[in-house]
Amino acid sequence: MMPINVLFSARTPRWSEYEAPLRAAFADAGLDVDLRPAAGTTRVADAPPPHADEEVDYIVCAPNGSVTDFGPFTRTKAVLNLWAGVEAIAPNKTLTQPLARMVDPGLTEGMVEWVTGHVLRHHLWLDPQITGQTGAWRPVVPPLARDRPVTILGMGELGSACAEALTSLRFPVTGWSRRAKTQEGVRCLWGDDGLAAALESAQIVVLLLPLTAQTESLIDARALARLPRGAVLLNPGRGGLIDDDALLAALETGQIDHATLDVFRTEPLPPEHPYWAHPKVTVTPHVASATRAGSASRAVAENIRRGESGAPFLNLVDRVAGY
Amino acid sequence: MMPINVLFSARTPRWSEYEAPLRAAFADAGLDVDLRPAAGTTRVADAPPPHADEEVDYIVCAPNGSVTDFGPFTRTKAVLNLWAGVEAIAPNKTLTQPLARMVDPGLTEGMVEWVTGHVLRHHLWLDPQITGQTGAWRPVVPPLARDRPVTILGMGELGSACAEALTSLRFPVTGWSRRAKTQEGVRCLWGDDGLAAALESAQIVVLLLPLTAQTESLIDARALARLPRGAVLLNPGRGGLIDDDALLAALETGQIDHATLDVFRTEPLPPEHPYWAHPKVTVTPHVASATRAGSASRAVAENIRRGESGAPFLNLVDRVAGY
Numbered sequence: 042m043m044p045i046n047v048l049f050s051a052r053t054p055r056w057s058e059y060e061a062p063l064r065a066a067f068a069d070a071g072l073d074v075d076l077r078p079a080a081g082t083t084r085v086a087d088a089p090p091p092h093a094d095e096e097v098d099y100i101v102c103a104p105n106g107s108v109t110d111f112g113p114f115t116r117t118k119a120v121l122n123l124w125a126g127v128e129a130i131a132p133n134k135t136l137t138q139p140l141a142r143m144v145d146p147g148l149t150e151g152m153v154e155w156v157t158g159h160v161l162r163h164h165l166w167l168d169p170q171i172t173g174q175t176g177a178w179r180p181v182v183p184p185l186a187r188d189r190p191v192t193i194l195g196m197g198e199l200g201s202a203c204a205e206a207l208t209s210l211r212f213p214v215t216g217w218s219r220r221a222k223t224q225e226g227v228r229c230l231w232g233d234d235g236l237a238a239a240l241e242s243a244q245i246v247v248l249l250l251p252l253t254a255q256t257e258s259l260i261d262a263r264a265l266a267r268l269p270r271g272a273v274l275l276n277p278g279r280g281g282l283i284d285d286d287a288l289l290a291a292l293e294t295g296q297i298d299h300a301t302l303d304v305f306r307t308e309p310l311p312p313e314h315p316y317w318a319h320p321k322v323t324v325t326p327h328v329a330s331a332t333r334a335g336s337a338s339r340a341v342a343e344n345i346r347r348g349e350s351g352a353p354f355l356n357l358v359d360r361v362a363g364y
Numbered sequence: 365m366m367p368i369n370v371l372f373s374a375r376t377p378r379w380s381e382y383e384a385p386l387r388a389a390f391a392d393a394g395l396d397v398d399l400r401p402a403a404g405t406t407r408v409a410d411a412p413p414p415h416a417d418e419e420v421d422y423i424v425c426a427p428n429g430s431v432t433d434f435g436p437f438t439r440t441k442a443v444l445n446l447w448a449g450v451e452a453i454a455p456n457k458t459l460t461q462p463l464a465r466m467v468d469p470g471l472t473e474g475m476v477e478w479v480t481g482h483v484l485r486h487h488l489w490l491d492p493q494i495t496g497q498t499g500a501w502r503p504v505v506p507p508l509a510r511d512r513p514v515t516i517l518g519m520g521e522l523g524s525a526c527a528e529a530l531t532s533l534r535f536p537v538t539g540w541s542r543r544a545k546t547q548e549g550v551r552c553l554w555g556d557d558g559l560a561a562a563l564e565s566a567q568i569v570v571l572l573l574p575l576t577a578q579t580e581s582l583i584d585a586r587a588l589a590r591l592p593r594g595a596v597l598l599n600p601g602r603g604g605l606i607d608d609d610a611l612l613a614a615l616e617t618g619q620i621d622h623a624t625l626d627v628f629r630t631e632p633l634p635p636e637h638p639y640w641a642h643p644k645v646t647v648t649p650h651v652a653s654a655t656r657a658g659s660a661s662r663a664v665a666e667n668i669r670r671g672e673s674g675a676p677f678l679n680l681v682d683r684v685a686g687y
Contacts, residue, residue, distance in 0.1 A: 150508050150534060157533065158488045161481030170648050171485075171494050176640045178632030182654040185473050209532055210480065211473060309501030317499040325493050331505040 045072060045345065048097045048114075050079035050106030051123055057085055059123075062334040063101070066342035072349070081107025099345055100138075104129035111136040118348050121341050123332055125199065126279060127358050128252040140358045145340055147333030149202050152249075155277055155329035156203040159301050160212065160245055163273045164189050168299075187211045192243035194236075194259070195250035195278060196222050196229065197364075199330070203247060215239050219255065240267040245275065251364035252279035262287040271298040277329035280305040285316075292321045303329040368395060368668065371420045371437075373402035373429030374446055380408055382446075385657040386424070389665035395672070404430025422668055423461075427452035434459040441671050444664050446655055448522065449602060450681050451575040463681045468663055470656030472525050475572075478600055478652035479526040482624050483535065483568055486596045487512050491622075510534045515566035517559075517582070518573035518601060519545050519552065520687075522653070526570060538562050542578065563590040568598065574687035575602035585610040594621040600652035603628040608639075615644045626652040 049056055049063070056078045067074040077089045094113035100120045102108060104127075111120065112135045119139045122130060127142050162168070165183050191207055193200045196218040204214045208226040215228040217239040223229050230239045240246065246268065250256045260274070261284040268274075274297055276283060285306065291297040301323040302316060308327055316322045344354050358364060372379055372386070379401045390397040400412045417436035423443045425431060427450075434443065435458045442462045445453060450465050485491070488506050514530055516523045519541040527537045531549040538551040540562040546552050553562045563569065569591065573579045583597070584607040591597075597620055599606060608629065614620040624646040625639060631650055639645045667677050681687060 147508060150510065151505070154484060154488060154506075154509050154533065158481070158484030158490065161477060161484060162490060162494075165477060165481045167481065167485060167490075168494055170646055171491055174640050174642075174645075174647060176635035178649045180649040180651050180654075182474070182651050183477075185470060185656070186477050187473070206533065210477065210529065312499035317497050319497075322497075323493055324497060326501045326503040328503050328505050331503075333508065 042073065044075040045349065046092045046096050046098045047074050047076045047345070048079050048092055048100045048108070049076060049102075050082060050100055050108040051103035052082065052105050052107070056082050056088065058334050059101075059338065060085075062338035063341065066335075066338035067345070069339070070342040070346045072342060072345055074345070079107050099348065101341055102130070109133070109135075111138060114138065119344065119354055121344055122358075123337060123341075125330060125332075126251065127364060128279070131358055131360060131363050139354055140360070141344055141354050142356045142358050142364070143332055143337055143340060144198050144356045145332045145337040147336035148330055149198055151333070152199045152277060152330050153202050153206045155303070155325075156247055156249075156275065157206050157210070159275050160191060160207060160247070161210075163245055163275075163299065163301075164212075185211070187213065189213075189244050190215065190242050191245045191247065192217065192239045193247045193249060194239065195248065196224065196227075197249070197251070200247075200249040203249065215242060236264075237267055240264060241269070243268060243272055245273045248274070248276040248278040248282050250278050250282055252281045253363045257281050258284040260284060260288065262290065265291040265296060268297070270296055272296075273298055274300040275302075276300070277303040280308070289315060289319075292319065297321070299323070301325065303327055365396065367398040368672065369415045369419050369421045370397050370399045370668070371402050371415055371423045371431070372399060372425075373405060373423055373431040374426035375405065375428050375430070379405050379411065381657050382424075382661065383408075385661035386664065389658075389661035390668070392662070393665040393669045395665060395668055397668070402430050422671070424664055425453070432456070432458075434461060437461065442667065442677055444667055445681075446660060446664075448653060448655075449574065450687060451602070451604075454681055454683060454686050462677055463683070464667055464677050465679045465681050465687070466655060466660055466663060467521050467679045468655045468660040470659035471653055472521055474656070475522045475600060475653050476525050476529045478626070478648075479570055479572075479598065480529050480533070482598050483514060483530060483570070484533075486568055486598075486622065486624075487535075508534070510536065512536075512567055513538065513565050514568045514570065515540065515562045516570045516572055517562065517605075518571065519547065519550075520572070520574070523570075523572040526572065538565060559587075560590055563587060564592070566591060566595055568596045571597070571599040571601040571605050573601050573605055575604045576686040580604050581607040583607060583611065585613065588614040588619060591620070593619055595619075596621055597623040598625075599623070600626040603631070612638060612642070615642065620644070622646070624648065626650055 077091050080091050095115050097114050097117050103123045117138050121141050125143050190213045192215040193204050194217050196216040204216050204227045207214050217230045221231045299321050303325045400414050403414050418438050420437050420440050426446045440461050444464050448466050513536045515538040517540050519539040527539050527550045530537050540553045544554045622644050626648045
């Protein structure tokens with residue numbers, strides 16, 4: 042039997058980081074794979090030359106990979122994205138093959154930890170304890186989690202997992218999504234009316250929406266004004282969800298007490314950006330949603346195994362909705 | 365029927381904070397209670413005079429309350445402590461009545477939130493992000509919780525609840541206790557041999573032991589040396605569990621990377637104490653284990669209801685073990 046030809050097209054994460062985990066995952070899945078990096082990928086000296094385009098069975102890629110014209114890949118059964126977000130690749134008109142988003146259990150776990158950690162940090166008012174040791178003993182006991190409503194905008198894989206973790210800590214969680222959803226223990230809302238109610242009750246808001254034409258700048262002056270005064274905003278989703286000028290204005294007036302941001306319209310966030318020095322903003326450098334090579338490689342291998350056995354691919358992108 | 369005479373003896377928490385919640389809890393439990401503050405308790409102007417000592421059925425007390433000689437309370441069926449820790453009251457030789465420790469669901473929830481919040485804070489390396497916004501984009505992705513072993517010393521109500529929360533976030537949790545215990549998903553160890561193993565594997569250690577002759581200064585130079593280099597210590601238990609000089613020395617050498625301390629041998633922690641200004645120490649002013657008046661009052665009412673109906677009291681202190 043011929044090996045399965047897999048092309049790796051990504052600058053970040055890198056070939057050197059993924060080669061060994063991918064080979065191990067293919068072997069574990071019993072797949073005979075000929076894995077090669079694309080031309081233009083950061084390559085190591087002894088990497089094999091790329092496959093001919095028309096002989097590639099699967100493309101494992103990041104949106105910043107060197108393959109931008111998917112037309113010549115006539116035999117390719119699926120394009121398997123290494124990132125959860127597909128807004129940089131989904132609009133590519135040459136990409137007519139099935140496109141799968143990365144659902145990496147490691148990524149989900151990391152996101153749950155980042156969100157739970159920052160929710161608890163703000164809930165417990167940790168910042169003054171971490172930044173200021175004045176020698177003054179001023180015990181102020183925070184409320185219990187059960188009295189701290191949290192709203193998650195976006196109830197996909199990541200939002201749903203975060204809602205579950207926060208619910209088990211007894212935070213009252215509201216989850217909002219574009220389409221109707223239900224989740225045990227979570228107040229689920231949807232649509233425009235639902236959004237207003239989801240914002241009005243939130244002391245802490247977590248943004249985990251995909252970036253689409255509908256969600257771009259969803260968090261604008263009007264949305265920020267709907268939050269209770271002094272709310273905290275966490276954005277581990279996508280930078281484009283927020284109207285940055287509106288957020289800076291809301292921080293200025295005290296409408297928003299603090300924003301902890303992991304993603305930005307331009308990354309790296311430029312050194313002169315006002316977020317860096319802002320006393321009410323915490324910048325974390327896109328670390329909330331890192332794909333982990335080991336578990337991501339196993340997810341890639343599973344989708345190739347499914348493709349080869351005729352089973353439907355997991356986590357296919359809806360090309361009309363854009364996610 | 366005669367009302368049940370209950371004496372309230374506490375300076376902190378205060379009569380003014382507890383009177384209404386206690387009365388509400390007694391009413392909800394269907395108990396006809398004559399509740400009065402002890403002489404010497406911070407009283408409000410219209411408080412009723414105390415009961416005669418020999419007519420008191422139950423004493424609700426904090427160790428800092430004005431009642432220190434329990435001998436005259438010949439009819440008292442139980443002394444119900446408002447604090448989880450009983451080391452300040454258990455050794456009182458005049459206290460021969462059954463003594464119950466406070467197990468407040470609000471206290472447990474608050475402790476779980478404090479412990480989970482600080483474990484995640486150290487796990488995610490939040491401090492540099494909170495204290496320093498340098499404008500430098502240096503993404504360093506922390507390991508997953510599944511690769512961050514946490515050890516909890518003390519597997520009573522509080523330790524067990526914290527272990528459950530951390531386990532559900534996928535931290536590998538080791539729980540150590542004096543007596544053998546088991547808990548699903550937790551590696552349970554006990555005894556002296558168990559202690560060594562529990563310390564050796566811990567990147568983060570949480571102290572939730574009672575303070576007894578056996579646990580006083582348990583965390584001494586020898587115990588600290590058993591931890592992996594760079595471990596983090598969280599103490600929301602009792603200040604006396606730690607040999608402070610040994611901890612300061614271990615922070616100096618880097619054996620311990622950080623200590624977050626909520627309890628101290630002297631409270632308030634004196635302004636000149638080296639912990640305050642230490643860059644590797646976070647002081648939180650005894651806020652992890654605050655009893656919440658509402659839920660604590662319901663726990664008191666439930667124990668009185670049990671005493672009146674002949675059922676065994678909940679959470680009785682073992683006067684030999686001291687907790």
